Amino acid sequence: MALVSSWGRLGHWEHEVLALTDREQAGGQISLRRPGLAYGLGRSYGDVCLNPGGWLWRTAALDRFISFDPNTGILVCEAGVLLRDIQRLFIPRSWMLPVTPGTLLVTVGGAIANDVHGKNHHVRGTFGEYVRRLTLVRTDGEIIECGPDLKADWFAATVGGLGLTGLILTAELQLHPTTGPWIDCETIPYYSLSDFFDLSSASEAGWEYTMSWFDCLRGDSGRGIFFRGNPAEAGTRPEPKTRERAVPLTPPCSLVNRLTLRLFNDLYFNVNKRRNRRGLVHYQPFFYPLDHLQEWNRIYGPRGFFQYQSVVPPEHSREAVQAMLGEISSSGEGSFLAVLKSFGDRPPAGMLSFPRAGVTLALDFPNRGEGTLKLFQRLDAIVAQAGGRLYPAKDARMPPALFRQGYPRLGEFSSYRDPGISSALARRLMES
Numbered sequence: 001m002a003l004v005s006s007w008g009r010l011g012h013w014e015h016e017v018l019a020l021t022d023r024e025q026a027g028g029q030i031s032l033r034r035p036g037l038a039y040g041l042g043r044s045y046g047d048v049c050l051n052p053g054g055w056l057w058r059t060a061a062l063d064r065f066i067s068f069d070p071n072t073g074i075l076v077c078e079a080g081v082l083l084r085d086i087q088r089l090f091i092p093r094s095w096m097l098p099v100t101p102g103t104l105l106v107t108v109g110g111a112i113a114n115d116v117h118g119k120n121h122h123v124r125g126t127f128g129e130y131v132r133r134l135t136l137v138r139t140d141g142e143i144i145e146c147g148p149d150l151k152a153d154w155f156a157a158t159v160g161g162l163g164l165t166g167l168i169l170t171a172e173l174q175l176h177p178t179t180g181p182w183i184d185c186e187t188i189p190y191y192s193l194s195d196f197f198d199l200s201s202a203s204e205a206g207w208e209y210t211m212s213w214f215d216c217l218r219g220d221s222g223r224g225i226f227f228r229g230n231p232a233e234a235g236t237r238p239e240p241k242t243r244e245r246a247v248p249l250t251p252p253c254s255l256v257n258r259l260t261l262r263l264f265n266d267l268y269f270n271v272n273k274r275r276n277r278r279g280l281v282h283y284q285p286f287f288y289p290l291d292h293l294q295e296w297n298r299i300y301g302p303r304g305f306f307q308y309q310s311v312v313p314p315e316h317s318r319e320a321v322q323a324m325l326g327e328i329s330s331s332g333e334g335s336f337l338a339v340l341k342s343f344g345d346r347p348p349a350g351m352l353s354f355p356r357a358g359v360t361l362a363l364d365f366p367n368r369g370e371g372t373l374k375l376f377q378r379l380d381a382i383v384a385q386a387g388g389r390l391y392p393a394k395d396a397r398m399p400p401a402l403f404r405q406g407y408p409r410l411g412e413f414s415s416y417r418d419p420g421i422s423s424a425l426a427r428r429l430m431e432s
């Protein structure tokens with residue numbers, strides 16, 4: 001038995017752990033060790049990648065590249081390959097992942113199972129839209145090859161399927177042509193929520209990447225920084241040197257409190273306000289600003305932290321986001337990582353994919369117990385009333401009713417579940 005946590009570090013739970021290393025044998029291994037659950041790098045914040053008391057099948061060593069066609073950009077690889085290794089290997093060869101989350105320390109299997117999104121959802125949608133085929137092995141030994149045009153129902157259940165339909169062994173990915181590692185980026189300070197909506201809609205047509213940081217301590221009258229970017233050609237510019245640092249230990253209490261947040265928000269806003277310009281930025285700090293600080297999740301102390309990420313449909317997004325920011329600023333709880341982004345109107349790749357048209361707001365909160373949970377109940381009510389939903393990859397506490405309301409295809413999804421797979425999230429939200 002080993003103690004395993006997820007990115008939010010809300011606890012450490014006992015699991016039997018099996019490291020998968022050979023894709024030919026993985027099916028036999030998981031059929032003997034169930035109920036189990038695939039575990040990539042545990043970069044999910046809550047309990048979607050945990051299975052306390054049961055097995056975890058670690059996939060990070062299933063990390064082989066199988067084939068690549070430099071003419072078409074089609075890459076076949078094992079599911080434990082890291083997005084970092086794909087970007088590092090293929091960007092110098094003029095191909096890149098079309099969609100990535102805000103960290104590269106994610107496996108291909110984890111990116112498919114949560115159908116992750118990035119800063120370009122309004123243009124390219126989710127990771128799952130670029131999976132052409134995947135191989136799924138079930139705990140009864142059945143192997144299912146599927147894709148958008150082959151057993152499309154299995155594919156739609158597995159993309160965004162939270163690891164519950166089987167173990168993804170391999171995936172065929174369509175990479176996107178790129179001119180290099182540079183982004184032509186514009187940084188724009190703004191002074192109200194209304195400015196965010198104006199900037200967002202003005203940027204949708206001409207900018208591939210958009211996202212915004214918002215100072216949530218100031219409610220909806222607060223300020224923010226809007227980032228937008230496009231791929232750039234930068235000739236033979238030298239790549240910046242990055243120094244990796246790590247938070248060396250877990251402090252006895254959270255370093256994130258009202259005082260440090262206020263200081264951080266002032267500093268972050270003022271530094272970026274001064275930038276207020278256009279320039280070339282390397283893709284790593286642009287897409288993955290936190291990746292050079294390893295184990296930054298420790299700053300929240302031994303009780304860990306929650307991320308609360310919602311999406312609300314366009315017709316209600318202004319009022320709903322305004323109401324959520326109002327609740328947060330009056331609650332005394334605050335988040336230094338408050339990200340606002342508009343999602344485009346694209347058909348979802350998976351039955352349980354999180355993104356939908358509208359505005360998504362992502363916030364990190366130190367775990368202060370009852371007070372934090374009460375704030376979430378108030379935010380839940382706003383999300384439910386607006387017809388929105390929460391992101392399971394980030395969740396550790398949403399009530400089952402909100403999950404059912406937000407994911408109307410849950411009943412259909414249930415028939416594709418593998419009975420030999422379970423997770424803490426599935427037991428909490430699906431009762432099995």
Ligand SMILES: Cc1cc2nc3c(=O)[nH]c(=O)nc-3n(C[C@H](O)[C@H](O)[C@H](O)COP(=O)(O)OP(=O)(O)OC[C@H]3O[C@@H](n4cnc5c(N)ncnc54)[C@H](O)[C@@H]3O)c2cc1C
Nearest residue numbers: 040041042043044101102107109110113116117162163168
């Ligand atoms: C700093 C940071 C920034 C982030 N930014 C974003 C973002 O911008 N957008 C976004 O969408 N997400 C974001 N995330 C969340 C992250 O991208 C997802 O949680 C991702 O799925 C984690 O991948 P993982 O490999 O660590 O998988 P894990 O967290 O270990 O597992 C995630 C799920 O995938 C399943 N799984 C993993 N491997 C397999 C497999 N081989 N077969 C079947 N199921 C499998 C697991 O069972 C689990 O259900 C961010 C996370 C961090 C820490």
